[in-house]
Amino acid sequence: MVNTSWLKITKPGLYVLPAKAHIDPIRAVDTAIITHGHSDHARPGHKHVIATKQTLAIMSARYGENFANQKTALTYNDKFTLGEVEVKLIPAGHVLGSAQIVLEYENTKIIAAGDYKRRLDPTCVPFQVEQCDVFITEATFGLPVFCHPKPEDEIKKLIQVRHLFPERSIAVLAYSLGKAQRLIALLRAVGYNETIFIHGALKKLCELYQSFGIHLGSLQTIPLDKIENHNRSLANKFIIAPPSAIGTKWAQRLPDPLVVSASGWMQVRQRAKQGGVELPLIISDHADWNDILRTIQEVKATQVWITHGREDALIHACSQMGLDAKALSLIGYEDETE
Amino acid sequence: MKKFSDLLHSLLYAPQRSVKQAYLEEFIKNTKDPDRGFAISALTGELSIQGVKTHLIRQLAYKRCDPLLFDLSYDFVGDLAETVALIWPTKSEKDIEIKISDIITALQESSKLHASDYLEGLLDQMPETQRWALLKLVTRGLRVGVSARMARLALSKSYEIEVDEIEQIWPLIQPPYLELFNWLEGKADKPDARGKAVFRPMMLAHPLSETEITKIDFSSFQAEWKWDGIRIQLVSANDDLRIFSRSGDDISSSFPELTRPLEWQGVIDGELLAGTPLKIGSFQQLQLRLNRKKPSAKMLIENPVFIMAYDILFDQSLDIRGQTMEYRRGILEERISSDLKMPYIGLSEKLPNPNLSNLKKWREKCRAGGLVEGVMLKEITSVYHAGRIKGKWFKWKRDPLTADLVVLYAQRGHGKRSSFFSDFTLGAWTYDNAEEKKILMPVAKAYSGFSNDELKKLDKFVRENIIKKFGPVREVNKTLVVEIAFDSVQFSKRHKSGVATRFPRFKAIRWDKKAHEANSVSDLIAMIDI
Numbered sequence: 001m002v003n004t005s006w007l008k009i010t011k012p013g014l015y016v017l018p019a020k021a022h023i024d025p026i027r028a029v030d031t032a033i034i035t036h037g038h039s040d041h042a043r044p045g046h047k048h049v050i051a052t053k054q055t056l057a058i059m060s061a062r063y064g065e066n067f068a069n070q071k072t073a074l075t076y077n078d079k080f081t082l083g084e085v086e087v088k089l090i091p092a093g094h095v096l097g098s099a100q101i102v103l104e105y106e107n108t109k110i111i112a113a114g115d116y117k118r119r120l121d122p123t124c125v126p127f128q129v130e131q132c133d134v135f136i137t138e139a140t141f142g143l144p145v146f147c148h149p150k151p152e153d154e155i156k157k158l159i160q161v162r163h164l165f166p167e168r169s170i171a172v173l174a175y176s177l178g179k180a181q182r183l184i185a186l187l188r189a190v191g192y193n194e195t196i197f198i199h200g201a202l203k204k205l206c207e208l209y210q211s212f213g214i215h216l217g218s219l220q221t222i223p224l225d226k227i228e229n230h231n232r233s234l235a236n237k238f239i240i241a242p243p244s245a246i247g248t249k250w251a252q253r254l255p256d257p258l259v260v261s262a263s264g265w266m267q268v269r270q271r272a273k274q275g276g277v278e279l280p281l282i283i284s285d286h287a288d289w290n291d292i293l294r295t296i297q298e299v300k301a302t303q304v305w306i307t308h309g310r311e312d313a314l315i316h317a318c319s320q321m322g323l324d325a326k327a328l329s330l331i332g333y334e335d336e337t338e
Numbered sequence: 339m340k341k342f343s344d345l346l347h348s349l350l351y352a353p354q355r356s357v358k359q360a361y362l363e364e365f366i367k368n369t370k371d372p373d374r375g376f377a378i379s380a381l382t383g384e385l386s387i388q389g390v391k392t393h394l395i396r397q398l399a400y401k402r403c404d405p406l407l408f409d410l411s412y413d414f415v416g417d418l419a420e421t422v423a424l425i426w427p428t429k430s431e432k433d434i435e436i437k438i439s440d441i442i443t444a445l446q447e448s449s450k451l452h453a454s455d456y457l458e459g460l461l462d463q464m465p466e467t468q469r470w471a472l473l474k475l476v477t478r479g480l481r482v483g484v485s486a487r488m489a490r491l492a493l494s495k496s497y498e499i500e501v502d503e504i505e506q507i508w509p510l511i512q513p514p515y516l517e518l519f520n521w522l523e524g525k526a527d528k529p530d531a532r533g534k535a536v537f538r539p540m541m542l543a544h545p546l547s548e549t550e551i552t553k554i555d556f557s558s559f560q561a562e563w564k565w566d567g568i569r570i571q572l573v574s575a576n577d578d579l580r581i582f583s584r585s586g587d588d589i590s591s592s593f594p595e596l597t598r599p600l601e602w603q604g605v606i607d608g609e610l611l612a613g614t615p616l617k618i619g620s621f622q623q624l625q626l627r628l629n630r631k632k633p634s635a636k637m638l639i640e641n642p643v644f645i646m647a648y649d650i651l652f653d654q655s656l657d658i659r660g661q662t663m664e665y666r667r668g669i670l671e672e673r674i675s676s677d678l679k680m681p682y683i684g685l686s687e688k689l690p691n692p693n694l695s696n697l698k699k700w701r702e703k704c705r706a707g708g709l710v711e712g713v714m715l716k717e718i719t720s721v722y723h724a725g726r727i728k729g730k731w732f733k734w735k736r737d738p739l740t741a742d743l744v745v746l747y748a749q750r751g752h753g754k755r756s757s758f759f760s761d762f763t764l765g766a767w768t769y770d771n772a773e774e775k776k777i778l779m780p781v782a783k784a785y786s787g788f789s790n791d792e793l794k795k796l797d798k799f800v801r802e803n804i805i806k807k808f809g810p811v812r813e814v815n816k817t818l819v820v821e822i823a824f825d826s827v828q829f830s831k832r833h834k835s836g837v838a839t840r841f842p843r844f845k846a847i848r849w850d851k852k853a854h855e856a857n858s859v860s861d862l863i864a865m866i867d868i
Contacts (some may be wrong), residue, residue, distance in 0.1 A: 078813075133675075143410060143411045143414055144404075144407050144408075144411055144425050145411045145415055145421055145424035145425050147415070147424070147685070148426075176734065243608070259353075265757075267424065268414075268415055268420070268424075268756065269350060269420055269470075270415075270416065270417060270420070270481065270756075272351070272754065273350060276353045277351065278351050278352075278353055279351070280351070300830045310410070310414065311409070312410055313406075313407050314810075316404070316406050316407060316410075317407065318405070325592060329804075329807075
C-alpha cells in the first residue's frame with residue numbers, strides 16, 4: 001500500500017514530515033533539500049541546506065560562502081538518513097549538480113525529480129532512471145506541441161549562421177546557469193575551438209563549471225568599457241550573454257549583432273519572434289513532452305504528481321496510461337527563464 | 339513549396355521592415371508565375387481556398403492527436419496552423435518538391451472530403467517548417483509581419499513603378515495576378531478600372547495630438563462630426579452598386595436597401611449609420627445590422643441604415659481624387675442635393691467657424707449627445723490620397739469614460755502572450771439581495787492598454803493571488819484595482835450586470851487603491867448615453 005501522507009504541501013513548498021525538511025522551498029526554512037542551483041529552486045536564507053556539492057558551490061557563488069549555517073554535500077547515489085527518512089540524490093541531467101531527490105519511508109518510495117531532461121548535455125551527468133511509487137515531475141513543456149529537436153542538430157545551425165554572415169557578431173542569449181555552459185560545451189563538441197566571448201554576468205559560473213572539470217575551452221569576458229563601438233574584432237564571433245543583456249548598452253556596442261536565443265520556448269514561433277530574435281534555437285534544459293511521458297513510464301510509478309507547468313495536459317495523458325496523476329500547482333517556480 | 343516556406347520563415351524572423359521587403363523582392367524576382375502571385379495573395383490575405391476552413395484543419399488534427407491535448411496545445415500556442423504543424427508526427431525531415439500553385443489548384447478543385455485527404459497526405463510527407471507553411475497558406479492570416487502595403491512596395495521596387503499605380507489597379511486583379519505581372523514586365527497593357535464597381539483604397543485620419551492642436555491653423559481646415567458608425571465606400575458602376583468596408587470587403591449583401599442601381603456613376607466615401615438622415619441611430623442599433631449576410635424584411639423596416647456622405651472620389655467617369663477637398667465637397671453637395679436623390683444618403687454637414695474654442699465645445703458636446711465620437715478636421719486643400727497621410731486629415735475623439743474596477747479573473751493570452759496572464763475580467767460593486775451584501779459583478783473584459791512592464795507586473799500579481807481554477811481561467815484575490823477607459827456604456831440584456839462597456843482597455847493600474855474604493859454598477863449605468 002502506497003502511503004504518501006508524510007509528504008505535505010505547505011506555504012514554502014513540499015514538506016517531508018518525518019525528515020522535517022522542505023524540498024526547494026520558496027521561502028527561508030530550517031532544513032532544505034535543494035534539487036539544483038537555479039534561483040527559483042535554490043533560494044537563500046535556509047539554516048541547513050542539503051544538496052550536491054556542485055549545487056552548494058553554485059549557491060555559494062550566488063549568495064556568498066555563508067549562505068547557510070550548515071551545509072550537507074551529498075554524492076550521487078549515497079544514502080543519507082534524515083530524521084526517519086532515507087534520502088539520496090541521483091542525477092537529473094538538468095544543469096551541473098542537478099539531482100532528483102529519492103525519499104524512502106515506510107515502504108513507499110517517492111522521487112522529486114526537480115527540473116530534468118533526457119537530451120545530450122556535456123556539462124552534467126545524464127538523468128538516472130530509478131523506479132519509484134510516486135514520481136513528482138515538472139511539466140514546463142507538458143504539451144504535445146513540444147517535441148524538441150536534437151541539440152546536436154540545433155547547434156549546427158549556429159555554426160552555419162556564422163558562415164552566412166561573416167561581418168556580423170553572433171549574440172547568443174542563454175540563461176546564465178546551465179544553458180550558457182551547455183551551449184559552449186556543445187560548440188566545443190562539434191569542433192569549434194576558437195575563443196568564445198562571454199558577458200561579464202557569466203564569468204563566475206563558467207569558472208565554477210571549469211573548476212568542476214567541465215571543458216569549456218578558451219573563454220574571454222568582454223566588459224562594457226572594453227567594447228569599442230562596432231568593434232570589428234568581434235565580427236563573426238560568438239558572444240554568449242544572458243537574455244537580460246539584450247537592449248542594454250553592452251549589446252548596442254556589438255558590431256551588427258545577429259540575435260540568437262536558445263530555449264525550449266523557441267519552438268513557438270510567435271514567441272520566438274519577441275525581442276528581435278533572428279535565429280531561434282530549440283535547445284532546452286527541460287524534458288519535452290515525449291521525454292516526460294517516457295520517463296514516467298520508465299520509473300514505473302503508479303502516482304504522478306506535477307509541480308508546475310502545463311499540468312492539465314499531462315494529467316490527461318497520465319490518466320490515459322492508467323496512472324493516477326494530480327497537480328500540486330506549486331507557486332514560485334518560473335518556467336520562463338529557461 | 340520550399341521557396342515559399344523559406345520565405346515565410348525568413349519574413350517571420352526578419353527584424354526590420356527593410357529586411358522583410360528585401361526578402362520579398364528577391365522572392366518576386368526569382369519565382370515563376372503563378373506561384374509568386376499565389377504567394378503574394380497569401381501574404382496579403384487575399385487568397386481564399388473554398389472548402390478549406392479552420393474547422394477542417396482542426397478535424398484533421400483530431401485524427402492524429404487526442405482532442406483534449408490538441409485543444410490545450412492550441413490554447414497555449416494560439417495559432418491553429420502552428421499548433422497542427424508542431425503536433426503532427428514527422429516521418430521525414432526532407433523537404434518535398436511541390437509547387438504551391440499545384441496545391442492551391444488541387445484544393446480549389448476538390449470536394450471537401452477530398453481536400454481533407456489531400457492535405458493529410460501532404461502533411462504526412464512534410465517536415466515541420468513545410469507543414470507550417472502549408473497550413474498558413476490554406477488557412478489565411480500568415481502573421482509574418484507583412485502588410486498588403488509592404489507587398490505592393492516590394493512589387494513597386496522590383497519593377498521600378500510608382501506604388502500608387504499598383505495600389506490603383508489592385509482592386510481589379512485576382513490572384514495569381516497574371517495581368518499585374520504581365521503589365522509590370524511590359525507584356526500587356528495596364529489593367530483598366532473604368533466601368534467596374536471596385537474598391538478604391540481610403541484616405542485615413544491621424545489622431546490629433548496635444549502638440550498638434552497648438553500648431554494647427556484652423557482657418558485652412560474644414561470641420562465635421564466624427565460619426566459613430568462604420569466607414570464605407572459606395573461604388574456605382576454600370577447597373578451595379580456596391581458597398582465596401584474600410585478594408586475593401588464587399589458588404590453589399592448585408593444592405594440590400596442601399597444597393598439599388600443608380601443612374602449616376604461614381605464613388606462616394608462616407609459613414610454607414612443606423613436610422614435615417616433625419617433621425618440618426620446609435621452604434622448599438624447599427625450593430626444589429628452588422629455581420630448579417632441576409633437581413634430579413636422585418637429587420638430592414640425595424641432597423642434602417644443610411645449613408646452619411648462626406649467625400650467623393652469619382653464623379654461619373656472622372657477621377658477627382660487629385661482635386662482639393664474644397665472642390666470635391668462642392669461636387670458632393672451638388673450630387674446629393676440634386677442628382678442622386680437617394681433617400682438613404684445624407685450629407686455630413688460642415689461645422690461653422692472651426693476655431694479652437696468651438697472645436698473644444700463641440701468635442702465636449704459629443705459626450706452628452708452620444709451619436710458622434712468626436713470631431714474631424716480636413717485640410718481644405720488636401721487631395722484624396724490612400725492611407726494615413728500626415729497633416730491632412732485629423733480625428734479628435736472625445737475623451738473616453740473611465741472607471742475603477744477590480745480584477746476578478748485572469749486568463750492566459752494567445753500567441754506571443756501565451757506565457758502571460760493578459761486577459762482580465764473586471765468587476766464593479768453591486769448590492770446582492772440574496773446574499774444581503776455588496777458583491778463584485780463582472781462588467782468588462784480588457785486585454786490591452788498596458789505596457790509590457792505593466793503586463794509583467796499584472797502577470798506576477800495573478801500568479802501570486804490565484805484562489806481557484808476553472809479550466810484556463812484563474813480566479814484571483816479581489817484586491818487589485820485598475821482604471822479602465824472605454825468609449826461608451828450601454829444597457830445589455832446579455833450581461834448579468836445589465837451593462838456592457840464598449841472597447842474597454844487599461845488606463846492605469848491603481849496599486850494605490852483598495853478594492854472597496856472601486857466604482858459600482860450604478861456608477862456605470864449613470865454613464866449610459868441617451
